[in-house]
Amino acid sequence: MLRQLLDDVASGTCSPDDAVRRLRRLPFADLGFARVDHHRTLRQGMPEAVYGPHKTPEQCAAIVVELLEEPGGPVLLTRADEHQVAAATAAATELGHDRFDLVGTARLATAVWRPAAERPGRVLVVTAGTADLPVAEECRAVLVALGLRPELLADCGVAGVHRLLASGDELAEADAVVVVAGMEGALASLVGGLTPAPVVAVPTSVGYGAALEGVTALLAMLSSCASGVSVVGIDNGFGAACAVARLLP
């Protein structure tokens, strides 16, 4: 980018004033309440995700539309409520973009438009319990939006370790594993000890007693005795999917 611009200035194709203007204007569109980043996919390989909370439905819709109007990768609306999803869906449909996917509850949904082309990579999403499924589903939806086709292994918690060992071959052959677990989060260590693949651990807010809304699982995963496990924030299935997308070719 920068080099191209400087070449243009040198060749006279672009005046210094124009260069300053282009530098300011090009990489994002300023909607007043949002500076929409049209180059994020190029720069990071990540989708542009619109984070729902604290935004009005109108703002959500406007940002989704702005993103879809430019060519690019997948567009996601995350942690959205039903009003935000409805507004964005209507606006996108009007633009000719049907919604590709919608997972989650009316209060905490992930919507997807314009998914990426399918790409290779054996990704496992493993959950400790059925209660961790909503987070795992968010992760799976984002992975699919990014072109991956993850397999889900639900309810493999360490209290019945044979349930996980039964999937030993899948673990050994995976290209990446996402571990989704609440309570004491021990599953991440166990999986980390069974696979040479990169392991991204997602602590969930599942549990009680001393689970502290996911903080215990978070700390436990960060302290894992299995080396090379890395961690994202509590209930952040979206972040884990993005981390996986970064590390697959």
Place this chain on the structure above:
Amino acid sequence: MLRQLLDDVASGTCSPDDAVRRLRRLPFADLGFARVDHHRTLRQGMPEAVYGPHKTPEQCAAIVVELLEEPGGPVLLTRADEHQVAAATAAATELGHDRFDLVGTARLATAVWRPAAERPGRVLVVTAGTADLPVAEECRAVLVALGLRPELLADCGVAGVHRLLASGDELAEADAVVVVAGMEGALASLVGGLTPAPVVAVPTSVGYGAALEGVTALLAMLSSCASGVSVVGIDNGFGAACAVARLLP
């Protein structure tokens, strides 16, 4: 288990391929969203408890049914809301299993099916205040499901220590004591000093001021000057009952 399987392979009763398959399939039933552990009772002597939160009523019902379809020990649905209880109860009844017990509120109930046969053991459940009763009731229901017949001593908090001392003989002769207390949780230390029996302390979220939703009682119980008191998570009457069941013959 493992030894049996290897013997079968050696004797030709079971081919290696079958053995791998059996290892994978036998100890649990994979419902897709849950891997139901049919051997937990054998392995741990614990009931299989279905933890309600974050599950749909349908998932709760399906897991309860799966567990009841195989012979085994008690089946519990814990921390369930009324929809989960209703769905599981209906499904179990259809299968011919009447619900044995239901305690708690519409938002936080424990349901029991197929209780264990009665077993010996003098178990006391002691609470600091009347406000600790819901947790004590959960504990008592799980103990009963496990075949025990606990006695409840309510409202024995240390601010009126004579209320506890009056039950000194029961304490001295118990086989196990569960102490349920919120606020500063001091009752656990006092009981620990009055009985040679194993003491399992359950901090509760009762209290205000600096009770921190049970964290204060939890820390206090873990720091007890009475030696040999052990602790479970906040409001975890279920866990205390299981701990007692483990330690009684």
Place this chain on the structure above:
Amino acid sequence: MLRQLLDDVASGTCSPDDAVRRLRRLPFADLGFARVDHHRTLRQGMPEAVYGPHKTPEQCAAIVVELLEEPGGPVLLTRADEHQVAAATAAATELGHDRFDLVGTARLATAVWRPAAERPGRVLVVTAGTADLPVAEECRAVLVALGLRPELLADCGVAGVHRLLASGDELAEADAVVVVAGMEGALASLVGGLTPAPVVAVPTSVGYGAALEGVTALLAMLSSCASGVSVVGIDNGFGAACAVARLLP
């Protein structure tokens, strides 16, 4: 005690004034700086343990001597420094009580006098790593003082789960299991899922990164998905041993 005293008063063997005096004087000896509890063994079945920190060597020695002068169970000096151990050992030896055991470092030792007679019970002490051994050794020394003969399984952490599974039979047949683990403390959940025996978990301050001096392991063990695991304080091998002594016949 109380009943006996009242009978004596009723029979005239003991005057009311004497009864009041006996009630005040009998159960402990007041050394001015300490009220030594001679009935703790009877009342709790626990040893009287002298907690070293913040006491002078002279105070430690005087309390140990006071305890040994009366008939009774094992006497322990815990978390003591070398000066405290030396003073107590010298004073006890003078009294004719040789020290039975000493474990730990010069700054954090456990000394034992007058151990209890051997008693039955298969107790396993399982550690996650070699670094957890000091806490496990404290636990083992206290168990031995209390008459038990525990077996130690060191370095069974979940990052190499086969190391634990290899001891599956011992776990299945144990009467009680102490799990000693730092970092993420996941071993407690795994062991809890493999044995029907009572499991007492001891978090240790081993680890870094997010281990928070043992707080992470403590929280994780309290949140364990394996039901019926109970927990004692960080690095509290002494407490775990006492909890085991309470629950064995």
Place this chain on the structure above:
Amino acid sequence: MLRQLLDDVASGTCSPDDAVRRLRRLPFADLGFARVDHHRTLRQGMPEAVYGPHKTPEQCAAIVVELLEEPGGPVLLTRADEHQVAAATAAATELGHDRFDLVGTARLATAVWRPAAERPGRVLVVTAGTADLPVAEECRAVLVALGLRPELLADCGVAGVHRLLASGDELAEADAVVVVAGMEGALASLVGGLTPAPVVAVPTSVGYGAALEGVTALLAMLSSCASGVSVVGIDNGFGAACAVARLLP
């Protein structure tokens, strides 16, 4: 004060300029590094205490001297190291003020000069264990400096509740009780339930496991189920003594 000054201004005894100057200068002496408050005893009935940490020995000595040079109540140097104590003692002696008392260790001492005249009031200082004695001793020394003659009951922890009950009469008749306890701090609740006197609880940093350097005892005392117990900071024997001095006639 203010009224007197205004009267003087009205009567011409004092010019407005002088009044401003007196207002600024009278109530304290500005040493540059300290503004020594000569009216604190009058205003609060409290001693002026020089807090040692982060001050040089010279600063400690200068402030102690400044305070002793004016007539007034007791002067204390608290939490001082041996160099601070030595410097202040030498400077005070030179001024003709012998040190009245010194308690604590070389690193954490309390020195007293010019104690108050003896005053009535039955004050009990009760400790949970021998390890709490250093804090109790600080409290006692400050109470004596303030003219009180407290009685010390050491080692009355709740693990052997009879040790406390034996002092039931003293508790019932006290004018004020200071409870000094670490670990789970349960003694405060127990004492609060046995006496109608004001109870000031001092959590100490004694303990381990989950005692969190006194935070657990602090939280537990603040959450006490015995009503009307009030609390000062961790290891703050000085503060408890001052609170008692405030409430006695």
Place this chain on the structure above:
Amino acid sequence: MLRQLLDDVASGTCSPDDAVRRLRRLPFADLGFARVDHHRTLRQGMPEAVYGPHKTPEQCAAIVVELLEEPGGPVLLTRADEHQVAAATAAATELGHDRFDLVGTARLATAVWRPAAERPGRVLVVTAGTADLPVAEECRAVLVALGLRPELLADCGVAGVHRLLASGDELAEADAVVVVAGMEGALASLVGGLTPAPVVAVPTSVGYGAALEGVTALLAMLSSCASGVSVVGIDNGFGAACAVARLLP
């Protein structure tokens, strides 16, 4: 009590068996779900307060009735919701006890029956802001129930320190001061520096930014540079009133 009983046993007025029975039954009435302490007023000088949360309206009513049926001091129902207040009021009225006072909201009320006779003592309740009034009102209602007639100084926060200084005489002459403050809780230090009276500080959950639901004010009050300030739990106006009642003659 104990002495009387022993005398009776010695004189044959009471058999040992009866003595044991009386010891068990006398000091409290066992309602099954509560052990109502009829001697608390004698023992502690405190009212019996029924803590509402986690109790059913029926339980609240039964305990209030049990307490009113015996002669004694004031009876309070605290932190009650409107259903609990209604049930207790109806039951007490039926018994001939009109409710004396009711303060607070429908969700968090304090009800008073059978207040104590008026007693002397100048008590000030000082609040930092108008938002602290609900806690101050609870404190005032409990003080009145205990026979005191407190004066309220509202909105004296340190951001306008002259508002407090204007009440300097009242502060200087008070017998006890309750300081009710949220946010940074600085008012306690300021008041502590202006009065020789005992100061009981009540942190409130008022504030935002970093007020942490009252934890900041709690910590600040405990760390006060004004010596001898003692503290009760967050929003615990009840506890502060009890602490004041303990310290007044």
Place this chain on the structure above:
Amino acid sequence: MLRQLLDDVASGTCSPDDAVRRLRRLPFADLGFARVDHHRTLRQGMPEAVYGPHKTPEQCAAIVVELLEEPGGPVLLTRADEHQVAAATAAATELGHDRFDLVGTARLATAVWRPAAERPGRVLVVTAGTADLPVAEECRAVLVALGLRPELLADCGVAGVHRLLASGDELAEADAVVVVAGMEGALASLVGGLTPAPVVAVPTSVGYGAALEGVTALLAMLSSCASGVSVVGIDNGFGAACAVARLLP
């Protein structure tokens, strides 16, 4: 103030008694539930802001009226709900003061009366994301009430750093910059490195995973590697505006 009063006393214009009375009465009006500070604007240059939570609508209205009845600076009602806003607006209108501004939601609004005259100063309010806008809007409204005309740069978060760099000139030339950011709060460091102007950072409660309701952003901003960034409480747009008003001429 004080000097003036003393001069009056000296000259006989004011008697000492009157002086005492004036000192007590002048600087605030005592409404019983509030001591309204009429000199805050003079003393601090700050507006008198009525903090809504825990106050009744009537109290809010009465304080706003009291403030508007005296000449002075801007009057604000902050963190108010719709009932509080309605009551205060009605009462002020009746007094002849139309509401100047209202921002925020029905549950958390800021209302402004009698704004200050416009004053110079280039103030930037920069937000990390669109979700931070509500806090930024509160800040902007307060700045406008104080006479400033801030410019808003929304959605400049560090994940797309070019969006901020494009506004480099504005940053370099600002007189003060308010940075409003949640999640990891990194924007404050980045802005601090790009401008010589004073930077006031406002952490917001936006985010999840490990954002801890704004605590993470708060800690991060306080730990900023860009020197001279100062910080106000979480979501405290009001405080940031006041800090800016203090530092501009």
Place this chain on the structure above:
Amino acid sequence: MLRQLLDDVASGTCSPDDAVRRLRRLPFADLGFARVDHHRTLRQGMPEAVYGPHKTPEQCAAIVVELLEEPGGPVLLTRADEHQVAAATAAATELGHDRFDLVGTARLATAVWRPAAERPGRVLVVTAGTADLPVAEECRAVLVALGLRPELLADCGVAGVHRLLASGDELAEADAVVVVAGMEGALASLVGGLTPAPVVAVPTSVGYGAALEGVTALLAMLSSCASGVSVVGIDNGFGAACAVARLLP
């Protein structure tokens, strides 16, 4: 900078390749272990401060030298130990730059070279106690290095509020006030209520009981009821000085 470079490219003074190279090389010097930022003073108006901890003395010396070799503003070495100070001083002296100032202890010192020219601005540094002086001295030294001439008011804590009120005029007339306080940090609120000047609050780690190494003062200052007080990190006298330098003309 950017504009200048683009102009040069347009005019042919600079080739595109050179421009890229200059962009990379100019604004800092890469020492391998450090990228020394020569434009910080221009960009931020801040000094380049070398943070001592975790650096070798050689690294400290090399960075100080690199900074002094280019023309520019003041150079500081902060939080340095005596070895780091010695190495940097020797290297700078060799270069012809005498050290201008050195404050602090052998383990935590601030060294200054090449101070800025004197600039106007009445800055007050107010401390709550003598124990806060080391942090205040760091702040003062940095202010002097930046050309300011602050006045120090020591020991003005709120327990004796008249000590602060005596300096009311200085507070009212200051251009900026730094408040340095530990324990409960209440001084910041009091000062904020007495001056219209910008107030930068520095919490210190002074205190005990519940001071939590400065966290209590930090939280209290952030929650101050005096509006517009902004805060820097614990013991960060350096940061407060930089914040003041940013806001003075």
Place this chain on the structure above:
Amino acid sequence: MLRQLLDDVASGTCSPDDAVRRLRRLPFADLGFARVDHHRTLRQGMPEAVYGPHKTPEQCAAIVVELLEEPGGPVLLTRADEHQVAAATAAATELGHDRFDLVGTARLATAVWRPAAERPGRVLVVTAGTADLPVAEECRAVLVALGLRPELLADCGVAGVHRLLASGDELAEADAVVVVAGMEGALASLVGGLTPAPVVAVPTSVGYGAALEGVTALLAMLSSCASGVSVVGIDNGFGAACAVARLLP
């Protein structure tokens, strides 16, 4: 492994008893104090790392020797003190294995034996400041032991963002980036926004004020607004290197 064993049992090559024995013995060597895992490299692709703390030098040496005696991958001794390094080095040398590398201080070193063969992969290790270098060096040493050849970019903190932008091409082309940062940890977000490569963030304990020994950086990195950044524990350069090794082909 399991399949092979079952085949051998089926073919009679191995008896069931032998199979059980092999299962128990093969995958690790039991040294009594350690169960050395010889298959970790195969299973996880990770090196076997001996964690130094709490182990004796003899234990460290014995485990290193045990690992080197079997063929396999790199062997590391981490977080070791000089005695542990010396003992292990001597024992390994005796066995014919020269130490390949040693980084860190005498108290916190990483020693490497038998490094892996070089493998491809452009890995960047970027630090925020020079003070973060020790952690970065640990990471680099482990990466080299694992066959990678990382490039180090030191001192790129966000306070001078141009220092990082100057390395934009390297970031854009990297296969993996490790970000090492303390204080507010903002560098992770910035880097995450500039590269499509996987980003592993390592918070360090560098900083003060509110850095909380690395907790602030940890929380900030977990809350990063740049999607797909994953995090390891505080100061855990070793863990980051392992995470990178897992994700590269």
